[in-house]
Amino acid sequence: MEERETVIEVTDLVKKFGDRTVLNGVNLKISKGETFVIMGGSGCGKSTLLRHIIGNLKPTSGKVCLLGTDITGLEGAQLDEIRKKIGMSFQSSALFDSMTVGENVSLPLREHTVLEKNIIDIMVTMKLELVGLRGFEDLMPSEISGGMKKRVGLARAIAMDPQIIFYDEPTAGLDPIMAAVIDRLIVDLSRKLSITSVVVTHDMKSVMGIADRIAMLHEGKVLEVGTPEEIRNSANQTVRQFINGSFDGPISFFQQKDDYLEQLTG
Numbered sequence: 445m446e447e448r449e450t451v452i453e454v455t456d457l458v459k460k461f462g463d464r465t466v467l468n469g470v471n472l473k474i475s476k477g478e479t480f481v482i483m484g485g486s487g488c489g490k491s492t493l494l495r496h497i498i499g500n501l502k503p504t505s506g507k508v509c510l511l512g513t514d515i516t517g518l519e520g521a522q523l524d525e526i527r528k529k530i531g532m533s534f535q536s537s538a539l540f541d542s543m544t545v546g547e548n549v550s551l552p553l554r555e556h557t558v559l560e561k562n563i564i565d566i567m568v569t570m571k572l573e574l575v576g577l578r579g580f581e582d583l584m585p586s587e588i589s590g591g592m593k594k595r596v597g598l599a600r601a602i603a604m605d606p607q608i609i610f611y612d613e614p615t616a617g618l619d620p621i622m623a624a625v626i627d628r629l630i631v632d633l634s635r636k637l638s639i640t641s642v643v644v645t646h647d648m649k650s651v652m653g654i655a656d657r658i659a660m661l662h663e664g665k666v667l668e669v670g671t672p673e674e675i676r677n678s679a680n681q682t683v684r685q686f687i688n689g690s691f692d693g694p695i696s697f698f699q700q701k702d703d704y705l706e707q708l709t710g
């Protein structure tokens with residue numbers, strides 16, 4: 445790959461919750477325009493890593509640079525300024541039930557810009573067109589399906605023309621067909637808008653379909669980074685076990701079960 449501008453750089457990131465170390469020295473560089481997938485088992489720290497990259501969490505130690513700015517020590521207005529340049533699409537589509545589809549999509553524009561209503565309306569139409577929902581402006585979230593809600597969430601995430609869009613488990617809870625639609629949309633949006641996409645997922649089918657590069661997160665570290673081809677041919681036993689979905693291997697089912705139960709009980 446040609447040398448491209450680095451838009452995200454994570455250096456020696458460590459995060460401890462109490463005496464539990466969740467991230468244990470993560471290093472990552474993401475280039476402009478690529479679709480970068482962070483994969484790993486449930487509870488391995490993918491969302492935690494993402495929340496550090498967008499400045500929602502502060503590291504115990506280490507550093508995060510986002511779009512050329514060291515955000516590790518940034519708070520408030522300075523952090524918000526950089527956050528305007530990124531879009532986020534989280535696990536739940538998190539739409540406001542009392543607002544129409546159009547109002548949900550226009551919310552960031554109404555909050556962060558002084559654009560006139562007719563201009564905002566045009567922008568909303570464009571964003572909905574991009575996710576295949578043009579003409580759905582006046583419906584309420586309760587009137588559309590789960591997959592459509594995800595797409596509205598996506599339209600909202602790109603409302604401000606972000607340079608980077610982050611997805612946390614975008615296909616979670618969707619049937620395989622809907623999941624494929626969302627995967628396709630992620631790739632489509634990246635190409636059409638030439639934005640950088642960072643996708644966190646444990647869905648292997650998704651990973652291989654959309655990634656330019658993949659990072660495998662395991663036991664608080666990035667185990668390997670490579671193209672889907674390189675990851676598929678990885679010699680690393682843990683990576684192999686993960687992509688083949690096999691029970692036997694270095695990733696212990698029982699550890700995952702413990703993590704899961706811990707998450708449930710807080």
Ligand SMILES: Nc1ncnc2c1ncn2[C@@H]1O[C@H](COP(=O)(O)OP(=O)(O)O)[C@@H](O)[C@H]1O
Pocket residue numbers: 461466484485486487488489490491492493703706707
């Ligand atoms: N705010 C928090 N306080 C304490 N523990 C947390 C917190 N957030 C996440 N964790 C723990 O960190 C681990 C990684 O969580 P998470 O990043 O959500 O994993 P993933 O997204 O890979 O499923 C889990 O064991 C979780 O319980």
Ligand SMILES: [Mg+2]
Pocket residue numbers: 490491492612613
């Ligand atoms: Mg998660």
